[in-house]
Amino acid sequence: MKQELNTTEQQGTPDQQSEAHPSHYEPAKQDLKTERELRRDEALASSNDEQRDAGKSQQADAKISSTDTAAGSRRAQPPEDFTGLKVSPASESAGGLPAIVSALKHSWAEMGAARTLKTLTRINQKGGFDCPGCAWPEPDGERTHFEFCENGAKHVADEATTKRVTPEFFREWSVAALSRQSDMWLNDQGRLTHPMLLRRGGTHYEPVSWDEAFQLIAGELNALDTPDEAVFYTSGRTSNEAAFLYQLFVRQFGTNNLPDCSNMCHESSGSALTESIGVGKGTVTLDDFAEAEAIFVIGQNPGTNHPRMLSTLQAAKRRGCRIVHINPLPEAGMSRFKHPQEVFDTLVGQGTQLADLFLQVRINGDVALLQGISKEVLEEDARRGGNVLDREFLAAHSHGFAEFAASLGAVGWDDITEGCGIGREQIREAAHIFINSRRTIFCWAMGLTQHRNAVANIQEIVNLLLLRGQIGTQGAGVCPVRGHSNVQGDRTMGIWERPTPAFLDALAREFRFEPPRAHGFDTVESIKAMHAGRAKVFFAMGGNFLSATPDTEYTAEALRRLRLTVQVSTKLNRAHLITGEQALILPCLGRTEIDRQATGEQFVSAENSMGVVQSSRGNLPPASTELLSEVMIVARLAEATLGGRGGSVVNWMELAADYDLIRERISRVIVGFDDYNERVRRPGGFYLPNLAREREWKTASGKAQFTVHTLPRHELAPGQFLMMTIRSHDQFNTTIYGLDDRYRGIRNERRVVMLNPEDIREAGLEAGAVVDLIGHFEGEERVARRFIVVPYSIPRRSAATYFPETNVLVPINSVAEKSNTPASKSVVISLRPAAVVAS
Numbered sequence: 004m005k006q007e008l009n010t011t012e013q014q015g016t017p018d019q020q021s022e023a024h025p026s027h028y029e030p031a032k033q034d035l036k037t038e039r040e041l042r043r044d045e046a047l048a049s050s051n052d053e054q055r056d057a058g059k060s061q062q063a064d065a066k067i068s069s070t071d072t073a074a075g076s077r078r079a080q081p082p083e084d085f086t087g088l089k090v091s092p093a094s095e096s097a098g099g100l101p102a103i104v105s106a107l108k109h110s111w112a113e114m115g116a117a118r119t120l121k122t123l124t125r126i127n128q129k130g131g132f133d134c135p136g137c138a139w140p141e142p143d144g145e146r147t148h149f150e151f152c153e154n155g156a157k158h159v160a161d162e163a164t165t166k167r168v169t170p171e172f173f174r175e176w177s178v179a180a181l182s183r184q185s186d187m188w189l190n191d192q193g194r195l196t197h198p199m200l201l202r203r204g205g206t207h208y209e210p211v212s213w214d215e216a217f218q219l220i221a222g223e224l225n226a227l228d229t230p231d232e233a234v235f236y237t238s239g240r241t242s243n244e245a246a247f248l249y250q251l252f253v254r255q256f257g258t259n260n261l262p263d264c265s266n267m268c269h270e271s272s273g274s275a276l277t278e279s280i281g282v283g284k285g286t287v288t289l290d291d292f293a294e295a296e297a298i299f300v301i302g303q304n305p306g307t308n309h310p311r312m313l314s315t316l317q318a319a320k321r322r323g324c325r326i327v328h329i330n331p332l333p334e335a336g337m338s339r340f341k342h343p344q345e346v347f348d349t350l351v352g353q354g355t356q357l358a359d360l361f362l363q364v365r366i367n368g369d370v371a372l373l374q375g376i377s378k379e380v381l382e383e384d385a386r387r388g389g390n391v392l393d394r395e396f397l398a399a400h401s402h403g404f405a406e407f408a409a410s411l412g413a414v415g416w417d418d419i420t421e422g423c424g425i426g427r428e429q430i431r432e433a434a435h436i437f438i439n440s441r442r443t444i445f446c447w448a449m450g451l452t453q454h455r456n457a458v459a460n461i462q463e464i465v466n467l468l469l470l471r472g473q474i475g476t477q478g479a480g481v482c483p484v485r486g487h488s489n490v491q492g493d494r495t496m497g498i499w500e501r502p503t504p505a506f507l508d509a510l511a512r513e514f515r516f517e518p519p520r521a522h523g524f525d526t527v528e529s530i531k532a533m534h535a536g537r538a539k540v541f542f543a544m545g546g547n548f549l550s551a552t553p554d555t556e557y558t559a560e561a562l563r564r565l566r567l568t569v570q571v572s573t574k575l576n577r578a579h580l581i582t583g584e585q586a587l588i589l590p591c592l593g594r595t596e597i598d599r600q601a602t603g604e605q606f607v608s609a610e611n612s613m614g615v616v617q618s619s620r621g622n623l624p625p626a627s628t629e630l631l632s633e634v635m636i637v638a639r640l641a642e643a644t645l646g647g648r649g650g651s652v653v654n655w656m657e658l659a660a661d662y663d664l665i666r667e668r669i670s671r672v673i674v675g676f677d678d679y680n681e682r683v684r685r686p687g688g689f690y691l692p693n694l695a696r697e698r699e700w701k702t703a704s705g706k707a708q709f710t711v712h713t714l715p716r717h718e719l720a721p722g723q724f725l726m727m728t729i730r731s732h733d734q735f736n737t738t739i740y741g742l743d744d745r746y747r748g749i750r751n752e753r754r755v756v757m758l759n760p761e762d763i764r765e766a767g768l769e770a771g772a773v774v775d776l777i778g779h780f781e782g783e784e785r786v787a788r789r790f791i792v793v794p795y796s797i798p799r800r801s802a803a804t805y806f807p808e809t810n811v812l813v814p815i816n817s818v819a820e821k822s823n824t825p826a827s828k829s830v831v832i833s834l835r836p837a838a839v840v841a842s
Contacts, residue, residue, distance in 0.1 A: 076179040079549065079559035079581050081186050081808055083789040083840075086742055088752035090770075090793060093333070096354040097306035097313060097746060098153075099341030106156035109740060113164040118623075122163050122595060123156055125622050129686040133609045133619035135162060135240050135488050135594040136735055139309045140289050140611040143687050147344060152310030154732075157740045161574070162593040163623055166193025168575055173199055173208040182580040186550065186807070187739040189575045195590035196627035203584050213631065213639070216587055221643035223540050223567045223585075230257030230519070232539045234529045237263040237498045238546030239487025240594070242607035242619070244665045245633035246489075246496040247672075248658065249544055252641040254507075255516055255651055259523030260538070263498050264546060265490050266526035267553075268449055271457035271822040272483040273494075278458075279465040279708050281701030282693060284491065286480035287444055288613050292319050294478025297440035299433075300358075301329040301464070302369065302450020306336015306746055307732045309448075309484055313340045317355045325436045328358040330450060331366050331727065332757075332803060333796055335746035360432055364423050365798045366725045367454045367829050371422030371714050372430065373463035378411045378419070379434035380470055391438055396472030400698055403709035407466055410711045422714050424798050442478030443468065448486065450727070453828040457819035459712035469707055475698035485612040487736065488594075492610030495673065495691070500525045509672045515652050526552060527823050530815060534561035541583065542569045544633065545591075547576040550737040553813035553825035554785070571636055573626075576737070577807075592632045596621040600635070601660035607634075608666075608683050610691070616676075617688025635659045719800055719831065722766065723779065724758070727828040728806035728813070737807050744805075749793060756834075757795035757803040766834060770794050774834040776804070778812035785812050789837050802832060 110119040125131035127141045136158040172192065178201060181189065200211035200219070211219075224233055235253045237246060253261055265273070273283035280286070292298070292315050305312040317340050320326055328337040338361075339354035364372050384391035397404050420427055437443055445468065451460040464481060465474070473479035485491050497506060500523035507518045524532050530552060532538040541548075541562065548570075552558045562568055565583030572579070573593050579586070592598055598605045598621060606620040631639070638659035645651040658664050663680050670679040675691040682689040694701060702708050717725055731753060733741035743750045747757075756776060763769065772792040778785035787809050797803060806827065817826040 076182075077580055078182040079555050079577070080811055081577070082183060083754065085754060085789070085791065086752050088755065088771075088791055088793075089750040091748040091750070093748040093796070094335040094746045096339035096341055097336035098310070098343050099354065101745065102153040102310070103343050105745070106153040109157045110160040113160040113166070115165065118163065118165070119160070122159055122623065126155060126159055130618070130620065132594045132621050133488055133617065134159065137309045137311075137486055137488065139311045139484065140613045140615055141687075142289060143615075154307070154310055154735055157733075158735050158738070159595060161190070161738065161740060162194075163595045164193050166191070167626065168192045168195050170197050170199070170210040177206045178208065178580050178582075179206065181575075182577070185739075186577060186737070187742065189577065190738055190740075192575055194574060194593075194626035195572055195588060197629045198590060199588040201582055201586040208586075208588065211587070216589060217639050217643040219585070220542070220567065220569055220587065220640060221647055224256065224644050225647045227539060231260060231523070232537065233258060234260045234262065234524060234533065234538045234541050236526070236529070236541070236543040236546060236548055237261065237493055238544060239264050239485075239490030239493060240545050241489060241493055241498075241633060242609060243489065243492045243496050243616070243669070244607050244662050245544070245637060246493040246498050247669050248634055248637045248641075248665060250497040251510070251514065251653065252637055252645070254510065254518040255514070255641070255645060255653070256648075257519055259500050259502060259519050259521065260529065261498050261500050261523055262526040262529045263490070263493055264487060264551065265494055266823065267551060267825055268486055268490070269452055269483050270525075270824045271452035271819050272447075272461055274822040275458040275461035276465070276481065276483075278702065279462050279710060280474060280481075280695045281699075282695040284614055284693065285482045285612060286474055286693060286695045287482045288690070289315065291442075291444060291478050291480065292316075293322075295319060295324055295440075295442050295444045296478070297325045297327070297436050297443040299327045299329065299437075299443065299445045300337060301445065301447045302452075302460075303446060303448035303484060304330070304332075304334045304336060304729070305484075306334055306340075307730055308486060310336070312446075312484065313357070314342055316340070316357050317342060320355055320357055325359045325440065326357050327360045327362065327433055327436055329362045329364055329369070329372065331364060331798055331801055332729075332747075333361060333363065337361070360429070360436065362425050362429055362433060363796075363798060364425060366727050366801045367456070367715060367717065368423035368425070369451060369460045370456055370463055370712055371419050372425055373460070373467055374411060374414060374714070375416070375419040375423065375425070375430040376434045376437060377463070377467050377470060378414065378416075379431050380438060380467070381408060381411060383434065383438060392470050393472030397469070400472070400475075400700065400707050401469050401709060402702075402704040402706040403711075404469075406711055407709035414714065418714055422716075437467070437471075442476065443471075443473050444478070444480060444482055446482040446484055448484045450828060452822075453819070453824055453826055454715075455817065455819055455826050455829060456712070456715045457824060457826075458821045459710075459715075462710040463712065465707070466709055469709060474707065475696055480696070483612070488611075489609035491612060491614075492608075492616070495610055496669070497673070500528075506672075513668060513672050525823055527815060527818055527825060530554070530558050530561050533565055536564065539566045540569075541565050541567070543578065544571050544637075547578045547737040549578040549581050550576065550807035550810065553810055553817075553827065554815040555807070555811040556785075557815050571633060589636055590627065590630050591636060592621070592625055592630050594619055594621055595623045596625045596630075597623065598632050600632070600662075605632070605662045607662065608688070614691040614693055615688050616683060616691060618683050632659075634662065634665070717829075717831075722833050724762070724800050724802040724832050724834075726756075726776070726802040726804060726809070726812070726830040726832045728809050728830070729803050731805050734805070747795070752791065753805050753808060754790050755793045755804070756790045757793050757797055759797050759799050759801065760794040762799055763792060763794055768792050768834070773837040775837045776809065776812060777833045777835060778814070779831045779833065780814040780817055783814065785814070787811050789840070
């Protein structure tokens with residue numbers, strides 16, 4: 004079988020494929036210092052006098068502080084105004100009539116009834132368009148006429164809205180005035196219709212021709228001292244075709260600075276899995292859920308973030324599968340589910356109870372809990388005379404079991420229960436569900452991937468599954484659930500700052516050029532580089548970079564220091580308002596729209612969470628005649644830029660005229676895409692190869708690798724909490740559709756902090772109190788102002804808040820080991836009463 008195209012490693016020739024590769028983050032990522040650290044070093048190095056050193060350090064801090072807070076009149080953070088909080092009991096079930104009403108209400112408001120019917124019935128259909136929301140897969144066989152969820156309908160309606168943001172809008176609204184509006188208001192203005200330019204010193208965006216826009220970008224790029232002074236970001240909505248062309252242009256330009264949204268979400272999954280099983284993707288298919296006897300859902304809220312997953316879990320539960328939910332918050336979607344397409348259950352039924360067991364783990368107590376389950380499995384194996392572990396699998400397919408077992412033997416039960424906040428009996432119950440299951444699937448999302456020890460979290464899942472040989476067998480395996488529709492496909496196409504030599508060799512052979520070999524900047528590294536002046540131009544293919552990234556004010560200052568920022572977008576967001584000296588907005592087609600080029604109507608393709616590549620073809624007229632496809636934007640950018648550097652052997656406009664030609668080139672560069680054009684036209688698409696499913700392990704040892712990790716410890720001072728950022732139900736990534744978190748009973752407000760009632764009383768507060776959140780990290784403090792205290796079912800000393808409002812508290816240097824993912828789920832905070840705002 005061919006080599007797996009994993010999330011973090013692309014492979015080349017058969018000889019290169021046969022090489023076992025170590026963790027793809029060895030050696031470690033670049034240790035870029037912040038500008039504050041660099042100036043402190045410079046100040047300290049200039050004098051041997053200790054007192055003078057301290058004075059210079061203070062002066063450097065003061066200089067940086069004055070620069071960092073000089074935000075001008077444009078707000079990097081959303082407004083601090085309250086919108087009228089209403090709190091009700093949390094929902095006991097997800098789906099049902101409220102989900103139908105919410106989806107239709109939002110769709111009709113954005114599109115009207117006729118356009119709603121025309122659009123929603125094409126979502127995720129064979130021959131239709133891929134939902135631009137999450138990456139949960141569709142059934143391989145028969146699909147219903149309504150193969151979408153509430154949030155998918157909202158996301159499609161959001162893109163297919165009839166509202167428009169025209170040049171007249173930008174004449175009326177200054178950039179500063181726009182920055183004082185809420186994120187929801189910005190998004191609600193509608194689709195961008197024309198390319199817009201914010202000139203140096205300007206206060207308003209103004210229309211610009213596409214030719215002038217591309218010449219401006221090309222001029223700035225070609226004026227750089229080195230290509231590495233440019234950063235090229237990619238969001239998860241970008242198609243395979245656009246992503247491949249984009250990375251080809253960037254590497255022909257001469258850099259590997261290709262950060263993407265995966266750096267901030269499942270980078271930890273790719274890092275952990277590549278080291279453990281040799282594949283950076285999940286190992287299960289949708290059919291495996293129909294065979295599983297137990298499913299563990301950990302650090303994930305499917306009811307809000309992946310609602311179509313609930314129907315899969317419901318089907319599994321109805322045939323007898325046991326389901327365990329592990330999360331700091333109880334989530335309605337894992338309690339009961341009413342399938343919106345089952346009329347009786349929707350109207351009068353109670354729904355299907357999903358979780359047999361809920362383990363309310365402390366924030367970042369997952370390593371302790373998973374080690375506890377594994378320890379219980381080993382102890383039960385000893386009690387049963389060796390009949391629990393799959394010793395044949397361990398001998399033939401694993402490496403490091405003895406070291407792993409010894410490490411668990413040295414961990415005390417008191418440390419485990421204290422670390423996770425779960426009692427021994429509940430841990431034993433979870434372990435016995437696992438032991439009694441011959442086929443077990445573990446699913447996870449950001450609740451595991453955004454901690455300092457995120458890689459350890461995921462590798463402990465692998466350790467547990469390896470004990471009973473439950474990877475590479477039907478109905479069992481690992482399932483990282485991706486949060487954006489083609490974030491996995493973009494990585495497969497080569498959007499990665501650390502490409503393998505094999506991938507670069509294949510690219511070089513196909514396109515007859517020498518790609519850069521030095522590793523580029525990931526997202527966190529890019530922000531630091533921009534802040535320190537090592538990058539001068541930023542180009543974003545989709546996304547909302549400012550609101551998606553950590554340390555909002557630091558990131559904003561980094562963007563302000565650039566010469567040019569460029570955003571390829573469908574709708575207005577805050578990243579358009581915090582800019583470099585000059586800024587461009589380039590409006591592009593959406594997934595729902597017809598893409599017509601010189602050779603006729605085109606389609607694109609995307610890869611879902613389970614490695615299925617399928618076509619996507621929009622059916623709506625473009626929102627404006629001025630829109631270009633992402634593919635065409637890349638092609639014209641490449642022509643304008645590379646033409647000024649001696650040209651390129653690539654006929655960019657020929658590729659943009661016929662996407663089949665792009666797919667032909669992909670098939671010759673990336674393993675698994677043979678006969679791409681023929682196979683992607685098959686109804687439902689095709690699966691990419693996955694060696695771990697076949698029990699072939701491309702690891703350093705040549706076997707599935709057990710790993711050993713110490714228990715994380717969080718030393719909280721009195722009055723401190725460990726905070727995690729989460730989404731509301733009316734939200735997809737940074738896009739805010741509304742102000743209701745319906746399932747949690749929090750309505751008409753986003754500036755809330757959820758705390759345990761006992762912690763509220765102990766802090767001398769009460770429900771409804773208004774507090775500032777103070778972030779603590781390595782002696783630094785960050786502040787998020789004006790949040791309303793809401794009592795909630797959450798473990799003691801824990802807190803939950805919505806992002807992007809509290810991204811300002813996530814330190815730029817607080818990242819996961821190996822993956823460098825921002826630790827947005829492990830933020831140490833304290834509370835203080837907020838200042839009274841004069842009315």
